[in-house]
Amino acid sequence: FLHTLGYPDMYRKGEGVPVGTWDIMANVSYRLQYPLAYLRSAYTHWFEIPAVTESQTGLSLYAAGKTTDETKDQQALILKTDYSDKEFFVVEYRKKAENYEGSQHFNGYETNIPGSGLLVYRVNTSQSSNYTGTSDLVYLFRPGDSYGADGRELGKGDPFKAHLSENDGRTSYGSSNFEDSLSEGAITYSDGTNSGIVISNVGNTNGDQITFDITFHEKDEAMLWKTVAAEKEGEYTSAAASCMDREGNFYFILEKGNSSYLYQCRDGAFARL
Numbered sequence: 001f002l003h004t005l006g007y008p009d010m011y012r013k014g015e016g017v018p019v020g021t022w023d024i025m026a027n028v029s030y031r032l033q034y035p036l037a038y039l040r041s042a043y044t045h046w047f048e049i050p051a052v053t054e055s056q057t058g059l060s061l062y063a064a065g066k067t068t069d070e071t072k073d074q075q076a077l078i079l080k081t082d083y084s085d086k087e088f089f090v091v092e093y094r095k096k097a098e099n100y101e102g103s104q105h106f107n108g109y110e111t112n113i114p115g116s117g118l119l120v121y122r123v124n125t126s127q128s129s130n131y132t133g134t135s136d137l138v139y140l141f142r143p144g145d146s147y148g149a150d151g152r153e154l155g156k157g158d159p160f161k162a163h164l165s166e167n168d169g170r171t172s173y174g175s176s177n178f179e180d181s182l183s184e185g186a187i188t189y190s191d192g193t194n195s196g197i198v199i200s201n202v203g204n205t206n207g208d209q210i211t212f213d214i215t216f217h218e219k220d221e222a223m224l225w226k227t228v229a230a231e232k233e234g235e236y237t238s239a240a241a242s243c244m245d246r247e248g249n250f251y252f253i254l255e256k257g258n259s260s261y262l263y264q265c266r267d268g269a270f271a272r273l
Contacts, residue, residue, distance in 0.1 A: 006043045007035060008129035008137060016155020018136040021112055022094065022119060022162065026130070031111040034064050036138060037076035037092040038123055047072040049090065053080050057201075057213040061118070063095035065110050066208035079197055079214065086126045087189050089197060092119050093210045094163065116205035117163025118212055120173055124190050135190040141173060146183045151192065153182060164212075166204040174198035176217040 002025060010019040010026030019026035024033035034040070041049045050073065052059075062075045076092035094117065097110040120141045127137040135152060144157030164170050175186040178194045186194040196217035203211035242252045250265040263270040 002035065007039055008043075009131040010036075010039075010138060011130060012136070012155060013131050016153070017159055018130050018139045018153070018155050019121075020140065020159035020162075021114060022140060022159070023138075029112040032109040033112055034094075034109050036090075036119075036121065037064060038078075038090045038121075038138065041076070047075070049073070049076045049078050051078040051080055051088075052214060053216070055213075055215045058211060059214060060209045060211045061091070061093040062209050063093045063110075063116075065095060065097065077214075079195075079216075081195055081197070081216065083193065083195065084189055087122060087124045089120060089122050089187055089195065091199065091212070091214075093117070093205075094119055095205060095208070113163075114160040115163050115165075115168065117165035117168060117170075118199065118202050118210055119162055120164070120187060120199055122187075122189070139190075141187060143170075143185070147181075147192065152190075164199065164202040165210065166202060167206075171202040172198065172200040174200075174215075176215070178217075178219055 007025050010023045012018060019036070021027040021029070023036045023039065025035055025039065037049065040046050059077070061077065062071050064075055067075050076090055079089040079091065094113055095110060096113050096116045122139045122141070124135050124137055127133040127135050130136045130138060139153055140159055140162050142157045142159045142162040145153055145155065148154050161168075161170070164173055173185060173187065174197050175184055175194060176196060176198055177184075178196060180186040180194055181192050182188050187197045188194055196219065198215045198217065199212055200215065201211070201213045240252065240254050242250065244250050252263040252265070252270055254261045254263065262273045264273055
């Protein structure tokens, strides 16, 4: 039914589990289930998710099943950096429903999730679903996952331990070391780049809200450059220089052999003059 409202598939066509039982569009149960907060906001517009771009402490979110009309916009946060305008991260609080006292019947929509705590996942808006494409629309971070030969997350590890909480002894996720990637517990983009975002001091799940801190670590300026070629001994190289005039036109001078060539950047590409 949710497909008729525009919801996409959260399971893969091939191997791997990008989301698992945390979303009805990934793993269906006979028990009542929620979709992830991002889908409920982006596809059916039931609430708005605020964006965070700077470090903050003492944040709190309501559990998905515990919000009211006044607090519905306080159940998730979008985390953005300058690295990508198509990918970002979402944190949300999910609280497992308890069964009625003395009964095997469950109460609420959160009866099938593995536990209670804070989820961290990546959204790649260049993808339309998890079923097709070269990357997942939504990938849930969890311990123990790594990359396949194609550079995509294997979708393994343990999604049943994706939730963070003081109760479960996992109160942080992410890494400030930009050399770290998925296997080291970094919050990464789809190309494997570490965002530098760290979630820490995650509180307990005893109440309807959970508290935590978010820290955005900045890359050194030198690390923003990616090496695409390296000079090798015995290999012919050319000298080059670049400059910009007062009108903001960018030029590139290439010295090759006994000749020099001048290029100008036009519409995002270099044209030889």
